Amino acid sequence: MRYAYFTGCVAKGTTPELNASTLKVAEKLGIELEEMKSASCCGAGMVDEYSEDTARALNGRTLALAERDGLNILTICNVCTLNLRKANKELKEDPELRERTNKVLGKIGLQYNGGVDVTQFLWALIKDYGLDKLKAQVKNPLTGLKIAPFYGCQILRPSELNGFDDPNNPTSLESVITALGAEPVDYDGKTKCCGFLILTVYEETAMAMTGRHLQQAKEAGANCMVTPCPLCHINLDIYQSKAESQIGTKLGLPVFHLPQLVGLALGMQPATLRLTRNMVNPYKLLHEAGVK
Amino acid sequence: MEVRFQIQRFDPEADRRPYTKDYDVSLFDGATVLDGLIKIKDEMDGTLSFRRSCRSAICGSCAVRVNGNAMLACKTQIQPHLRNGVLKVAPLGNMRVIKDLVVDMTPFWQQIRGIQPWLATKPVVPERENIVSQDKVEPLLKPAQCIMCASCYSDCNVAEVDKAFAGPAALAKGFRFVADVRDGASGERIKRMSGARATWECSRCYTCTEVCPKHVAPLDCISLLRGKTIAAGVTDTPGARHVEAFVESVKHTGRLNEVSLPLKTRGFDPKALLSMAPIAIKMTIKGKMPLPIERPIPEVEDIRRIMEAAEEDK
Numbered sequence: 001m002r003y004a005y006f007t008g009c010v011a012k013g014t015t016p017e018l019n020a021s022t023l024k025v026a027e028k029l030g031i032e033l034e035e036m037k038s039a040s041c042c043g044a045g046m047v048d049e050y051s052e053d054t055a056r057a058l059n060g061r062t063l064a065l066a067e068r069d070g071l072n073i074l075t076i077c078n079v080c081t082l083n084l085r086k087a088n089k090e091l092k093e094d095p096e097l098r099e100r101t102n103k104v105l106g107k108i109g110l111q112y113n114g115g116v117d118v119t120q121f122l123w124a125l126i127k128d129y130g131l132d133k134l135k136a137q138v139k140n141p142l143t144g145l146k147i148a149p150f151y152g153c154q155i156l157r158p159s160e161l162n163g164f165d166d167p168n169n170p171t172s173l174e175s176v177i178t179a180l181g182a183e184p185v186d187y188d189g190k191t192k193c194c195g196f197l198i199l200t201v202y203e204e205t206a207m208a209m210t211g212r213h214l215q216q217a218k219e220a221g222a223n224c225m226v227t228p229c230p231l232c233h234i235n236l237d238i239y240q241s242k243a244e245s246q247i248g249t250k251l252g253l254p255v256f257h258l259p260q261l262v263g264l265a266l267g268m269q270p271a272t273l274r275l276t277r278n279m280v281n282p283y284k285l286l287h288e289a290g291v292k
Numbered sequence: 293m294e295v296r297f298q299i300q301r302f303d304p305e306a307d308r309r310p311y312t313k314d315y316d317v318s319l320f321d322g323a324t325v326l327d328g329l330i331k332i333k334d335e336m337d338g339t340l341s342f343r344r345s346c347r348s349a350i351c352g353s354c355a356v357r358v359n360g361n362a363m364l365a366c367k368t369q370i371q372p373h374l375r376n377g378v379l380k381v382a383p384l385g386n387m388r389v390i391k392d393l394v395v396d397m398t399p400f401w402q403q404i405r406g407i408q409p410w411l412a413t414k415p416v417v418p419e420r421e422n423i424v425s426q427d428k429v430e431p432l433l434k435p436a437q438c439i440m441c442a443s444c445y446s447d448c449n450v451a452e453v454d455k456a457f458a459g460p461a462a463l464a465k466g467f468r469f470v471a472d473v474r475d476g477a478s479g480e481r482i483k484r485m486s487g488a489r490a491t492w493e494c495s496r497c498y499t500c501t502e503v504c505p506k507h508v509a510p511l512d513c514i515s516l517l518r519g520k521t522i523a524a525g526v527t528d529t530p531g532a533r534h535v536e537a538f539v540e541s542v543k544h545t546g547r548l549n550e551v552s553l554p555l556k557t558r559g560f561d562p563k564a565l566l567s568m569a570p571i572a573i574k575m576t577i578k579g580k581m582p583l584p585i586e587r588p589i590p591e592v593e594d595i596r597r598i599m600e601a602a603e604e605d606k
Contacts, residue, residue: 009548013582014575038591040546045496046538049518057602058542058595104601108594153449157498158509167502168361188360193449193497200554201530202493208453209495238575277578 001128003074003119004066005033006084008230009041011076014238015230017274021259022076022121024273028266029129029137033074036065042083045197053100059087060101064112072117074124076259078229079197082154084118085161120155122228122258123164126172131179139267141181144289145224147261148185148217148253149173150236152229153193167191173226176258180265187220189213194235204246210235211247218253223285225255233257237279254282264291293319295370297328299340300382302389310389312380313337319370325381326354326365329393342393349505352441356393357382362443364505384446386455399455400442403462407485409469412477422474435468435513437506444500444510450493458490460500460510466490467517479524486521492531530557543599546589550582 011019026033039062043055066073075081091098092114102111156167165172174184195206237255263273295317302310315332333340343353349367356365359380387395444460451459470478485491500510537556541549558564575581
């Protein structure tokens with residue numbers, strides 16, 4: 001298993017623990033990740049709003065670089081996943097758009113012929129690596145953890161571009177949680193929006209969204225949360241204290257990045273997985289739950 | 293086909309809170325949710341209230357939540373939604389329940405009315421009819437499909453926490469008029485929606501696009517509306533500044549600068565800066581604060597060249 005590894009901006013910025021834990025866990029599982037060091041930002045939908053052609057050129061370049069190396073792309077962020085998949089679908093299916101984008105890419109000696117697939121760490125774990133194989137690697141079953149899965153929007157919707165899970169009834173995160181020996185907790189907000197993309201524009205709205213989902217998860221009996229998306233993680237973890245003051249309730253719910261959770265079950269040290277960087281301290285919970 | 297309908301019932305004159313009532317119904321294979329509701333009302337329980345009219349997915353009156361998600365009862369076959377023989381039906385969200393599956397759509401209509409969904413005539417009366425070319429009609433086709441069933445509004449994640457938000461249907465319709473070459477008030481529309489809790493409050497969750505039974509793709513319309521807002525030079529809002537700063541950052545370093553972006557978005561407002569300080573300090577302590585000056589990625593020159601080339605084509 002070898003991928004062109006697209007970290008995205010945030011996993012190298014405010015959530016460096018995601019990049020670090022992904023690399024460690026991949027190494028342990030024998031998944032080879034070739035980091036795309038010269039890949040640009042995916043545009044996050046913002047560049048699309050400014051100019052669709054520009055966003056398509058940026059993602060076309062990233063796809064062309066992976067194609068040149070003969071690799072499929074693995075992402076660790078929902079927004080990167082969606083934006084790369086959107087450009088990929090357009091460039092694969094619309095000859096006119098492909099020609100227009102290749103004209104632009106030609107200026108830097110690249111072209112894209114549609115030979116790359118874009119997957120997410122969560123999907124790769126299930127589809128490419130396999131849950132049975134993952135289960136066999138579990139040294140430290142996470143038995144005491146009651147985990148609320150938080151999917152994040154752009155790994156589910158629009159299903160026309162993603163399509164791995166049923167957006168109304170997804171099961172992938174739950175299946176990984178179960179494979180790691182923990183218990184998934186169902187709650188209304190698990191497929192809803194954390195509000196990250198309006199955090200700096202309408203902070204109160206974003207915090208009301210985040211607070212609502214965290215509170216529901218807690219009321220449903222979860223003692224922690226997991227998400228495959230670093231942008232959700234910013235709202236759920238870094239901004240949890242703000243969400244708490246907005247909804248007027250103390251939550252204190254630790255939020256894990258997906259690879260951190262996998263790493264714990266594989267018996268890796270919390271420090272190796274950079275759990276020290278998570279804003280809501282998970283150590284007390286891990287101790288109580290008997291996770292070393 | 294045997295189906296157990298679990299229907300949310302509520303009569304404000306008799307019930308203190310909504311409750312669920314079960315109905316076991318025998319239906320033909322391929323029956324729709326509306327077929328089931330009609331059978332229940334005709335043969336089992338005449339007190340059940342729901343809206344319906346055309347049965348052909350064009351009047352937009354029968355939208356309900358099936359297993360938690362908004363859809364047209366008449367367009368939705370039961371089979372794929374059955375879970376262990378059970379189908380859960382509830383009224384639309386984000387609106388007050390009048391009775392059972394009937395909601396008060398006033399907030400939805402208020403938002404639609406707010407965008408003034410009619411063509412504003414141009415100050416000068418044209419001498420002949422408006423000729424609109426095919427490429428100018430193209431962008432209007434999807435939003436024009438809207439049947440105002442309020443499915444998108446029901447499930448909108450932002451409207452769930454902010455009742456002042458315009459919502460997907462009104463914004464898609466707003467875009468439809470902004471993009472109409474015959475409209476004489478595009479500029480005012482852009483300004484009005486950009487200043488209100490409208491154009492820039494959508495969090496891009498794609499729920500509207502997912503639930504829309506007519507494939508309007510409201511979020512795509514909102515993105516295009518944002519593009520038109522920036523192109524019109526209406527950029528004195530945090531939302532527009534956010535997009536401009538984002539593009540600038542990618543041009544400069546090939547990546548997003550997470551430190552300068554929120555600062556530029558909020559326009560160096562001292563009060564906003566102060567409110568950001570506590571989290572910024574905590575982030576620094578945790579080692580989560582990126583450097584304020586990002587180093588460009590390798591080959592950043594290539595990024596700049598293709599961004600410029602793509603924009604020239606524009």
